[in-house]
Amino acid sequence: MPTKHFLSDKVSHFTESVIREMTRQAMLHGAVNLAQGFPDFSAPAEIKKAAQEAVAADVNQYAITWGAKSLRNAIARQMGIWQGITVDPEKEITVCCGSTEAMISTLLAVCNAGDEVVIFEPFYENYGPDSVLSGAKPKFVKLRPPKDDVGEWTFDEKELRRAFDKHTKAIILNTPNNPTGKVFTRTELELIRDLCVEFDVLAITDEIYEHILYDGTEHVSMVSLDGMRDRTVTINGMSKTYSVTGWRVGWAVAPEKITNAIRKVHDFLTVGAPAPLQEAGAAALSLPEAYYMKLAEGYRVRRDHLMPALTMAGFKCFRPRGAYYVMTDISGFGATDDVSFARTLVSTVGVAAVPGSSFYHEPSAGRERVRFHFARRRETLEAAVERLGRIKAGALSA
Numbered sequence: 001m002p003t004k005h006f007l008s009d010k011v012s013h014f015t016e017s018v019i020r021e022m023t024r025q026a027m028l029h030g031a032v033n034l035a036q037g038f039p040d041f042s043a044p045a046e047i048k049k050a051a052q053e054a055v056a057a058d059v060n061q062y063a064i065t066w067g068a069k070s071l072r073n074a075i076a077r078q079m080g081i082w083q084g085i086t087v088d089p090e091k092e093i094t095v096c097c098g099s100t101e102a103m104i105s106t107l108l109a110v111c112n113a114g115d116e117v118v119i120f121e122p123f124y125e126n127y128g129p130d131s132v133l134s135g136a137k138p139k140f141v142k143l144r145p146p147k148d149d150v151g152e153w154t155f156d157e158k159e160l161r162r163a164f165d166k167h168t169k170a171i172i173l174n175t176p177n178n179p180t181g182k183v184f185t186r187t188e189l190e191l192i193r194d195l196c197v198e199f200d201v202l203a204i205t206d207e208i209y210e211h212i213l214y215d216g217t218e219h220v221s222m223v224s225l226d227g228m229r230d231r232t233v234t235i236n237g238m239s240k241t242y243s244v245t246g247w248r249v250g251w252a253v254a255p256e257k258i259t260n261a262i263r264k265v266h267d268f269l270t271v272g273a274p275a276p277l278q279e280a281g282a283a284a285l286s287l288p289e290a291y292y293m294k295l296a297e298g299y300r301v302r303r304d305h306l307m308p309a310l311t312m313a314g315f316k317c318f319r320p321r322g323a324y325y326v327m328t329d330i331s332g333f334g335a336t337d338d339v340s341f342a343r344t345l346v347s348t349v350g351v352a353a354v355p356g357s358s359f360y361h362e363p364s365a366g367r368e369r370v371r372f373h374f375a376r377r378r379e380t381l382e383a384a385v386e387r388l389g390r391i392k393a394g395a396l397s398a
C-alpha cells in the first residue's frame with residue numbers, strides 16, 4: 001500500500017464542477033439542459049466547409065506553436081476593425097486550445113507566488129482555480145445585482161480600490177459577463193483603468209461574448225482605452241462567436257514581452273491548437289458584419305423567449321445585456337439552498353440549471369441564485385418553457 005497520498009495540495013481544494021454535474025443529471029432525467037453553456041444548433045456552413053477543406057488538404061500536423069499565420073493575421077485584422085488597435089500578428093498573438101488555455105497560460109506566465117489577482121464575483125468558475133494553479137491569491141470584489149429587472153449589476157468603487165495594493169499583479173475582467181450578463185460601461189472600465197495605472201497592474205480581459213450584445217449595449221475593449229495598450233492581455237476565441245465550443249481554438253493578444261512568456265507556457269502545456277480548425281478560424285474571422293448582427297439578434301430572440309417563462313414560473317430575472325445567460329433569484333420559492341433547488345428542478349420539472357453558489361468563492365453568497373443559459377434552438381427552449389409552466393402547477397413542490 002502506498003503511504004503517500006500522491007495528490008497535489010492545490011488540487012485538493014478544488015471541487016468538481018457543478019456545471020458538469022448538472023449536465024450529467026440532465027442526461028439522467030431526460031431534462032432540457034440549460035446548465036452548461038454551449039449551443040445545440042449548427043455552426044456556420046462556411047466555417048465547417050473550411051475545416052473540411054483543411055483536413056482534405058492534409059493540414060494534419062502541428063501548426064506553428066503560437067498559431068497558424070492565417071489565423072493570427074485574421075485576428076490582428078479584426079482587432080483593428082473592432083477594437084481600433086494595431087496588433088503585430090508575429091509578436092503579439094498566441095493561439096491556444098480555447099480561451100480556457102489562453103487564460104491559464106497567461107496567469108502562469110505572469111504570476112509569482114504571493115501575487116494577488118482581483119476577480120469580480122460572481123465569476124466564471126475557472127478563474128479561481130486558474131489563479132490558485134498559477135500560485136496567485138484571488139481577491140474577490142462583489143458585483144451587486146440590480147434592484148429590478150431593468151437595472152444593471154454594479155460594483156462599489158471603494159471596495160474595488162481596497163482590493164488593489166502592492167501585491168496586486170492583475171485583474172481578471174470578463175465583459176460581456178458570465179454569469180450576470182453585465183456589460184461593463186466605458187466609465188466603469190476607465191475607473192478600473194485608472195486603478196491599473198496607479199497600482200501598476202495588468203488587466204486580463206476575457207471577451208469571448210463580445211459579439212453577443214442586447215438593447216443597444218456597446219462592447220468596450222479594455223485594450224482600446226488610453227494607457228492600457230501595454231498592460232492588457234485580451235483573451236477571445238471561436239467557441240461562442242461561431243458556436244463551436246468543441247473545436248478548442250482561442251487566443252491571447254498581449255504586448256510582445258508578455259506574449260513571449262505566454263508562448264513558452266502554451267508550448268509546454270499543449271504545443272498547439274488543432275491545426276485544421278485554426279485554418280477554419282481564419283475563415284470564420286472573415287465572415288461579413290451581417291453574421292454578427294444575426295448572431296446577436298438570434299440570442300436576443302432566445303432571451304426574450306425564456307425570460308418571461310422564468311418570471312411567470314416565479315424566478316426573479318436579472319436582465320442580461322450581453323452573453324447568453326440569465327441569472328435569477330429563487331428567494332420567491334422560499335428556497336435557501338441553490339444546489340438542492342437545482343437538483344429538484346432537474347429531477348421533477350425536467351430543466352437543468354446551474355446553482356448560483358458555483359459562481360462565488362463563499363458558496364453562501366449564491367444560495368438564492370440559479371443561472372440558466374439560452375444557447376438553444378427554438379424547439380429546445382419551447383420544451384423548457386412548457387416544463388417551467390408546470391412549476392406554478394406545483395411540480396417543484398412535488
Ligand SMILES: Cc1ncc(COP(=O)(O)O)c(C=O)c1O
Binds near residue numbers: 099124174178248
Ligand atoms: C467567460 C467564459 N470564458 C471562457 C469560457 C470557455 O471558453 P473556451 O471554449 O474558449 O475555452 C467560457 C465558457 O463558458 C466562459 O463563459
